[in-house]
Amino acid sequence: MDCLLCSPVLYVFLIFLWYLVRVLLNRCLPFPPGPRGYPIVGNLKLKNQLSHRGLAELAKQYGGLLHLQMGRIHIVAVSTAEMAREILQVQDVVFANRPANVAISYLTYNRADMAFANYGPLWRQMRKICVMKLFSRRRAESWASVREEIDSMVQTLTEQTGLPVNVGELVFALTRNITYRAAFGSFARDGQDEFVKILQEFSKLFGAFDITEFLPWMRWFGNRGFTMRLENARKSLDGFIDRIIDAHIEKKESRQNDDDGLDDDMVDELMAFYSGENGGDLSNDSQSSSLRLTRDNIKALVMDVMFGGTETVASAIEWAMTELLKNPHELRKLQQELADVIGLSRQFHESDLENLPYFRCAMKETLRLHPPIPLLLHEAAADSVVSGYSIPRDSRVMINVYAIGRDESVWTEPNAFKPGRFMDSKAPDFKGSDFEYLPFGSGRRSCPGMQLGLYAMELAVAHMLHSFNWELPEGANSGDLDITDMFGLTAPRATRLIAVPSYRLKCPMVI
Numbered sequence: 001m002d003c004l005l006c007s008p009v010l011y012v013f014l015i016f017l018w019y020l021v022r023v024l025l026n027r028c029l030p031f032p033p034g035p036r037g038y039p040i041v042g043n044l045k046l047k048n049q050l051s052h053r054g055l056a057e058l059a060k061q062y063g064g065l066l067h068l069q070m071g072r073i074h075i076v077a078v079s080t081a082e083m084a085r086e087i088l089q090v091q092d093v094v095f096a097n098r099p100a101n102v103a104i105s106y107l108t109y110n111r112a113d114m115a116f117a118n119y120g121p122l123w124r125q126m127r128k129i130c131v132m133k134l135f136s137r138r139r140a141e142s143w144a145s146v147r148e149e150i151d152s153m154v155q156t157l158t159e160q161t162g163l164p165v166n167v168g169e170l171v172f173a174l175t176r177n178i179t180y181r182a183a184f185g186s187f188a189r190d191g192q193d194e195f196v197k198i199l200q201e202f203s204k205l206f207g208a209f210d211i212t213e214f215l216p217w218m219r220w221f222g223n224r225g226f227t228m229r230l231e232n233a234r235k236s237l238d239g240f241i242d243r244i245i246d247a248h249i250e251k252k253e254s255r256q257n258d259d260d261g262l263d264d265d266m267v268d269e270l271m272a273f274y275s276g277e278n279g280g281d282l283s284n285d286s287q288s289s290s291l292r293l294t295r296d297n298i299k300a301l302v303m304d305v306m307f308g309g310t311e312t313v314a315s316a317i318e319w320a321m322t323e324l325l326k327n328p329h330e331l332r333k334l335q336q337e338l339a340d341v342i343g344l345s346r347q348f349h350e351s352d353l354e355n356l357p358y359f360r361c362a363m364k365e366t367l368r369l370h371p372p373i374p375l376l377l378h379e380a381a382a383d384s385v386v387s388g389y390s391i392p393r394d395s396r397v398m399i400n401v402y403a404i405g406r407d408e409s410v411w412t413e414p415n416a417f418k419p420g421r422f423m424d425s426k427a428p429d430f431k432g433s434d435f436e437y438l439p440f441g442s443g444r445r446s447c448p449g450m451q452l453g454l455y456a457m458e459l460a461v462a463h464m465l466h467s468f469n470w471e472l473p474e475g476a477n478s479g480d481l482d483i484t485d486m487f488g489l490t491a492p493r494a495t496r497l498i499a500v501p502s503y504r505l506k507c508p509m510v511i
């Protein structure tokens with residue numbers, strides 16, 4: 001006998017009903033609070049507020065979850081630890097996509113990279129390769145390039161003692177050298193200047209404001225100049241990286257079996273997953289059989305490493321030096337610790353790091369006040385509800401790490417540089433489970449290069465503080481040291497730091 005309860009139709013109907021109720025409920029829920037906008041353009045006049053500081057200001061008025069309508073795009077800004085947990089942990093799968101505008105899509109070969117790929121199988125594969133192959137502690141070459149380039153920078157500094165040094169430019173050159181070497185090995189060292197120019201143009205294009213992103217119909221008015229610049233930038237990158245990839249293919253073919261893989265750079269590692277121009281099988285490498293990368297993937301991944309690893313680390317080092325020169329008593333405290341632990345008769349060595357707790361807290365404090373990536377950019381893959389508000393699909397969710405790190409309901413004296421606060425064993429850690437402190441993000445999309453980045457930062461600053469004393473050039477005093485930052489993908493100092501090193505150790509100045 002047929003009973004109604006056993007009928008599959010009933011279940012289908014119930015599921016449909018449940019779905020309908022959900023959709024209707026979502027429709028009825030309001031967006032998070034935010035300033036009123038005009039029809040069509042919405043809050044577009046606030047476009048200059050879309051920086052970490054602008055959004056922090058708005059959050060004071062509208063709260064930890066606020067909504068802006070920019071033309072056709074919904075923007076949600078998150079400014080408290082509690083809301084960040086909601087986005088990055090509780091509903092992490094919904095918010096695991098990245099937003100990308102026309103420029104970003106075009107310059108990343110239609111999101112063939114990891115940083116801008118949508119959450120899914122391709123992203124997962126590339127993330128696995130990066131975490132296990134490129135940035136892993138086991139890949140000694142990456143760490144060796146950090147060490148060697150820092151040694152060479154210390155050498156440069158010993159030749160400039162007593163003179164004003166542009167610390168900002170020095171550390172940017174340092175991290176560019178590190179990532180360039182890690183990615184391409186000793187290969188094409190002479191091409192570096194050309195590559196730096198390409199990177200700078202990319203950086204500008206990534207950050208350029210493009211009105212058609214928010215108001216697509218503006219495309220009618222055309223923007224030939226911008227499109228041309230995009231095409232030219234990608235053409236120069238193609239020219240540069242294709243040469244390098246071809247050389248790596250040749251190298252691989254010429255040394256088939258006796259390959260010890262010892263001096264492999266990142267492109268070598270990626271070539272192991274290369275599937276040839278048409279996706280055909282080049283090798284029968286057993287471990288790589290399921291993962292296949294195209295040439296575009298490799299190019300875009302190399303750009304990720306360049307962008308992810310260069311400005312972030314340089315900005316962190318420059319900010320650390322700036323805060324220490326601004327707070328001379330903290331500088332003295334750190335140098336005293338270095339003298340106590342290492343003594344003044346030898347250079348700093350990386351094995352000393354574990355005996356330098358106060359120094360490491362000062363690095364954490366730097367990343368709290370000046371997170372190199374102040375806004376985490378995520379995108380909603382589906383309609384969702386956060387804290388009773390509706391967040392529609394494709395909304396851009398910006399997590400304001402800068403504002404969260406300076407939230408006065410969590411941090412005492414939030415704007416002061418006080419490394420001591422991290423000495424407390426209950427102090428937050430950057431592993432991503434303490435949402436009041438997120439310099440490397442949290443969850444699926446968190447920074448895969450965290451260990452490598454921290455290593456470079458700690459090593460560089462420790463060397464600079466142990467081998468040298470630092471002073472501001474004559475006429476400058478620590479009180480008026482400028483601490484404004486610039487806003488792009490990263491937030492480095494607006495002006496470069498200039499300081500005068502003098503040699504501090506009792507051993508000779510050689511490494």
Ligand code: HEM
Nearest residue numbers: 115308309312372373376439440441442445446447449453
């Ligand atoms: C002090 C240094 C660094 C800081 C503060 C930093 C911070 C971050 C942050 C905040 C994110 C985004 C997290 C999110 O959206 O939730 C990120 C992503 C990323 N970082 Fe880093 N990073 C650093 C160094 C590096 C280095 C050295 C590399 C590579 C060599 C790197 C490669 C990447 C990549 C590829 C992503 C994108 C990951 C994805 O979307 O799946 N980072 N980083």
Ligand SMILES: *[C@@H]1O[C@H](CO)[C@@H](O)[C@H](O)[C@H]1NC(C)=O
Nearest residue numbers: 149152153156170173174177
């Ligand atoms: C970076 O590399 C270039 C070229 O090898 C070198 O001239 C420069 O001194 C290096 N810079 C630093 C800061 O190590």
Ligand SMILES: *[C@@H]1O[C@H](CO)[C@@H](O)[C@H](O)[C@H]1NC(C)=O
Nearest residue numbers: 280281282283284285286289
């Ligand atoms: C790969 O393996 C297949 C069979 O497993 C074999 O026929 C083919 O020749 C191999 N290709 C190379 C390049 O070794």
